[in-house]
Amino acid sequence: MKIVVIGAGVSGAHAALTLLERGFNVELWDVGRHEDSFPEPGVTFHELKNRLDDPVDYFLGRDLDALVPPGRGELLRYPPSRHFLASDKDPLWNFLSDGFAPLGSYHRGGLANGWGANALSFDEDDLAGWPVSFSEMDSAYRTVYARIPVAGPVHDDLSSQLAGSYPSQPPIRLSSADERLTRAYERKKSRLHGLGIRLGLARLAVVTDPQRKDACDYCDRCLWGCPKDSIYNPGRSTLQACESFEGFRYVPGRRVLSLVPGEGKITGIRFVDTGSGQTHVETCDVAFLAAGALETGAIFLRSLRAARPDISPETEGLMDTTVLKLPYVALSGIGRPPDSRSFQYNRLIMGILGEHGPWPRYLHAEVLHLPSLLYHPLIESMPFGSRLSKKLFFVLKSALGVVSLFFPDKITPGNRQVLVNAGEQREAVRLCYQEANEKSAYITQSVARVRAALWRLGCMPKGIIQSAPGAGIHYAGTVPMGEGIKRCDATGRSNLFANVYIADGAAFPSLPSKSISMSLAAHATRIARSARL
Amino acid sequence: MMMQGPLFPTWQIDEDEYRTVCAYLGISPKAHLYEKLSAYLASAPFRFKRPRGFALFLAGVRLTRFRLARMDQATRLFFPEHPVRHVLNCVIGLHECDGEGYRELASAPAGWRAALAIAGWLTGYGFALMVTLAWLGWNFLAYVAGTPFRREQNLAGKRILITGVNRGLGRDLMLHALEQGAEVIGTVRSQEALDNLAAELPREAPAWLLVADISQPGALPRVLTENRTQAEAIDLAILCAGVKHGGTSVLAMPALRETFEVNYFSTVDFANWFCAGNSRKSLVLVSSIGRWHGMHLTGGYNASKAALSIWGESLEMELRAVGKQHIDIMIVEPGIFESGMMKRSGVAKLLLTSRRDVAKQILSGAMAGKKSLRPPFWFAVLTWAVCLGGRNLRYRLFARIK
Numbered sequence: 001m002k003i004v005v006i007g008a009g010v011s012g013a014h015a016a017l018t019l020l021e022r023g024f025n026v027e028l029w030d031v032g033r034h035e036d037s038f039p040e041p042g043v044t045f046h047e048l049k050n051r052l053d054d055p056v057d058y059f060l061g062r063d064l065d066a067l068v069p070p071g072r073g074e075l076l077r078y079p080p081s082r083h084f085l086a087s088d089k090d091p092l093w094n095f096l097s098d099g100f101a102p103l104g105s106y107h108r109g110g111l112a113n114g115w116g117a118n119a120l121s122f123d124e125d126d127l128a129g130w131p132v133s134f135s136e137m138d139s140a141y142r143t144v145y146a147r148i149p150v151a152g153p154v155h156d157d158l159s160s161q162l163a164g165s166y167p168s169q170p171p172i173r174l175s176s177a178d179e180r181l182t183r184a185y186e187r188k189k190s191r192l193h194g195l196g197i198r199l200g201l202a203r204l205a206v207v208t209d210p211q212r213k214d215a216c217d218y219c220d221r222c223l224w225g226c227p228k229d230s231i232y233n234p235g236r237s238t239l240q241a242c243e244s245f246e247g248f249r250y251v252p253g254r255r256v257l258s259l260v261p262g263e264g265k266i267t268g269i270r271f272v273d274t275g276s277g278q279t280h281v282e283t284c285d286v287a288f289l290a291a292g293a294l295e296t297g298a299i300f301l302r303s304l305r306a307a308r309p310d311i312s313p314e315t316e317g318l319m320d321t322t323v324l325k326l327p328y329v330a331l332s333g334i335g336r337p338p339d340s341r342s343f344q345y346n347r348l349i350m351g352i353l354g355e356h357g358p359w360p361r362y363l364h365a366e367v368l369h370l371p372s373l374l375y376h377p378l379i380e381s382m383p384f385g386s387r388l389s390k391k392l393f394f395v396l397k398s399a400l401g402v403v404s405l406f407f408p409d410k411i412t413p414g415n416r417q418v419l420v421n422a423g424e425q426r427e428a429v430r431l432c433y434q435e436a437n438e439k440s441a442y443i444t445q446s447v448a449r450v451r452a453a454l455w456r457l458g459c460m461p462k463g464i465i466q467s468a469p470g471a472g473i474h475y476a477g478t479v480p481m482g483e484g485i486k487r488c489d490a491t492g493r494s495n496l497f498a499n500v501y502i503a504d505g506a507a508f509p510s511l512p513s514k515s516i517s518m519s520l521a522a523h524a525t526r527i528a529r530s531a532r533l
Numbered sequence: 534m535m536m537q538g539p540l541f542p543t544w545q546i547d548e549d550e551y552r553t554v555c556a557y558l559g560i561s562p563k564a565h566l567y568e569k570l571s572a573y574l575a576s577a578p579f580r581f582k583r584p585r586g587f588a589l590f591l592a593g594v595r596l597t598r599f600r601l602a603r604m605d606q607a608t609r610l611f612f613p614e615h616p617v618r619h620v621l622n623c624v625i626g627l628h629e630c631d632g633e634g635y636r637e638l639a640s641a642p643a644g645w646r647a648a649l650a651i652a653g654w655l656t657g658y659g660f661a662l663m664v665t666l667a668w669l670g671w672n673f674l675a676y677v678a679g680t681p682f683r684r685e686q687n688l689a690g691k692r693i694l695i696t697g698v699n700r701g702l703g704r705d706l707m708l709h710a711l712e713q714g715a716e717v718i719g720t721v722r723s724q725e726a727l728d729n730l731a732a733e734l735p736r737e738a739p740a741w742l743l744v745a746d747i748s749q750p751g752a753l754p755r756v757l758t759e760n761r762t763q764a765e766a767i768d769l770a771i772l773c774a775g776v777k778h779g780g781t782s783v784l785a786m787p788a789l790r791e792t793f794e795v796n797y798f799s800t801v802d803f804a805n806w807f808c809a810g811n812s813r814k815s816l817v818l819v820s821s822i823g824r825w826h827g828m829h830l831t832g833g834y835n836a837s838k839a840a841l842s843i844w845g846e847s848l849e850m851e852l853r854a855v856g857k858q859h860i861d862i863m864i865v866e867p868g869i870f871e872s873g874m875m876k877r878s879g880v881a882k883l884l885l886t887s888r889r890d891v892a893k894q895i896l897s898g899a900m901a902g903k904k905s906l907r908p909p910f911w912f913a914v915l916t917w918a919v920c921l922g923g924r925n926l927r928y929r930l931f932a933r934i935k
Contacts, residue, residue, distance in 0.1 A: 055632070056566070059630040064627075374626065
């Protein structure tokens with residue numbers, strides 16, 4: 001039996017590994033680009049400026065594309081030295097956008113090449129409306145946590161809200177700014193609990209055990225690519241585990257377009273050979289779609305058009321988290337010297353608890369004290385001239401922080417992928433998305449609570465930055481679990497094609513606030529484990 | 534790269550100004566970072582919003598330490614996307630990538646000194662702001678006073694053909710047109726000239742460069758047609774390429790033929806192609822003030838320009854007669870200016886209009902539908918005065934010129 005898993009991101013890697021563990025032979029098809037290794041391991045972000053031949057080229061890019069021009073309201077641009085992200089400039093990109101600016105990746109490991117490493121599980125409340133119980137997911141979470149090293153506390157104020165989380169590594173070291181904040185939290189705890197606000201240590205898929213060779217060395221370069229491989233990357237560790245099985249075959253250079261329909265099943269897969277640009281069809285017995293919610297939705301729509309031209313080729317849903325950033329100044333941090341080494345991503349998380357209509361009880365936020373970044377956009381965004389802004393900024397630097405809130409999403413009429421049905425762009429997929437109106441009251445209320453909490457913590461909130469729709473990079477719900485031929489059943493099996501499984505976030509019928517990567521891995525594991533092959 | 538000064542003076546700064554910016558920000562200037570800054574600012578006209586009105590007026594201010602401090606405060610408050618903001622932001626962005634630069638930028642007082650310093654800075658800011666507002670008010674008055682003499686140009690969406698863009702007036706015309714938002718089709722005589730120019734221009738610049746050796750009959754219309762450019766697609770054509778065989782007798786037939794071919798017949802060739810069709814457009818003929826008088830040892834240059842001016846006038850009459858009034862003809866007769874065809878000497882330097890100013894005048898004149906332009910005007914008046922003196926006077930004056 002020929003089983004093909006499509007996509008080598010976190011979902012594809014865990015689906016493949018689970019199938020291999022069940023004793024099946026597996027082919028993993030992927031576009032399979034890869035990044036070069038990162039320069040100068042062990043050297044910190046700022047030290048790198050002395051070590052590289054052309055640091056401007058590394059930090060800002062040859063044409064200074066990462067320099068944020070004045071008046072743009074952006075706090076940072078993605079490092080130009082990283083190129084695992086794909087967007088509309090990529091020749092393989094085949095999405096048209098309507099108010100939704102998505103990102104994808106054609107690299108081995110997918111978007112997890114640059115994820116924020118926050119590892120959380122969906123609990124009973126997050127899974128409300130799913131045809132899957134928490135206990136079913138939990139056994140998959142346990143498997144996944146055994147595969148992925150996660151750093152986190154044994155117990156803290158958030159533990160009761162974070163069921164299904166099984167850290168195996170000691171927590172990441174806090175910076176001195178984080179420590180000041182946690183001390184303030186301990187003092188004001190009861191008032192903050194009254195607001196429904198809890199602060200805890202981040203749960204991160206990072207190796208921290210100093211005995212291990214790949215342990216984090218706090219070089220402040222997470223965003224620029226972890227040179228020690230401490231942050232979990234499915235394209236490395238999980239695919240390496242797959243490669244230890246004889247029945248595994250990794251097939252790069254293939255971009256899947258659609259599935260070839262037969263009688264209630266598919267008979268093959270249509271793909272582009274990315275080397276030659278030629279389109280081919282190859283037969284297969286079972287396919288696991290794990291190309292990421294956007295690509296999986298697109299593949300499904302093209303297959304749907306081939307199988308059922310009478311049905312309009314649009315998906316049931318399209319979801320993404322709305323990300324909102326609240327910058328603040330921690331008054332106790334003014335004039336403090338910065339730490340020489342730290343972990344660049346957030347080391348603290350915040351839970352905002354409460355009943356909010358259809359939304360889950362837990363709203364996830366990440367608390368980040370600005371470590372090493374390029375600072376010119378922050379300096380330019382201050383209300384003084386460059387000279388004074390620069391001086392003030394470096395005095396305030398250790399005091400600056402930002403709380404990022406991740407608002408959940410649900411399947412909403414109108415938010416969907418639509419396949420272009422005629423003309424030259426027949427293979428292209430349009431992404432239609434509008435922020436749901438009912439979310440805005442929830443957002444306003446939550447922001448007010450976080451602001452009140454920040455004041456209590458001795459921090460002065462300043463401004464609000466909302467990312468454009470699509471920037472959340474938690475895409476989901478394009479072929480969700482449920483009834484109808486555009487959906488899949490509770491085991492991820494497509495209701496249209498009996499031998500196709502939706503193994504990635506496309507199958508999520510709602511999108512909780514919590515970071516999704518661990519749930520993607522757990523979902524893929526559960527689907528691969530229960531598939532009737 | 535920057536052999537001939539900044540390409541786009543509204544955006545770019547020269548090395549002295551860069552040193553001023555570094556001193557102002559308390560960082561050490563670095564030649565390799567200045568190069569990157571310059572290249573970045575050269576692409577700015579095609580990436581960012583063009584300043585207008587008073588903001589544009591301020592962009593013309595040469596940056597001294599005092600003016601930079603004023604501009605820094607003023608633009609942050611009133612013009613957040615002003616070119617000087619891009620300059621300061623880019624200098625900080627570049628220097629923070631450099632080990633030493635970052636140390637210089639990041640040095641800050643710590644502990645209780647920080648609070649004192651902040652209080653001091655904010656007080657200083659208040660005083661400086663008062664000076665800035667007074668300075669800004671003064672400049673605003675100067676701006677308002679100059680308004681009647683200034684014509685704002687917006688060439689956005691215009692497609693302009695310019696010949697001879699690799700040097701001299703043609704080059705300045707192209708750069709100015711690009712800075713004002715136009716799309717330029719520029720022709721040069723050789724592939725080598727094209728390659729050099731292309732290497733100098735920022736990649737984003739909407740300039741299509743073509744090789745056309747206009748000493749060959751029919752070359753320009755042929756090259757344009759080969760490159761699928763239609764006469765209707767050009768809003769403005771400026772024929773600026775010219776040759777002058779200095780020190781060559783007016784009897785030297787090969788030089789004379791080439792001079793007439795390039796300066797005169799190529800224009801007739803082009804006009805035949807350009808004046809067909811019904812779209813609204815302008816044709817600018819760059820002649821010379823020398824067309825009013827003869828001159829020895831020029832290989833027939835003055836004669837060719839006289840022919841060009843007279844023919845241009847004739848063409849305009851003819852177009853009117855056949856009802857083609859949608860084509861404006863402007864004849865430019867520049868006098869003495871820094872053109873790259875002359876050597877600059879002491880007195881000449883004082884009297885010369887800058888080439889960039891002449892380019893500005895030609896473009897704004899053409900867009901306003903002017904019929905003739907003779908920059909600098911004082912030189913035209915002088916020339917006419919001499920011409921009125923008759924041939925004897927001209928002979929006595931000009932025959933002595935070596």
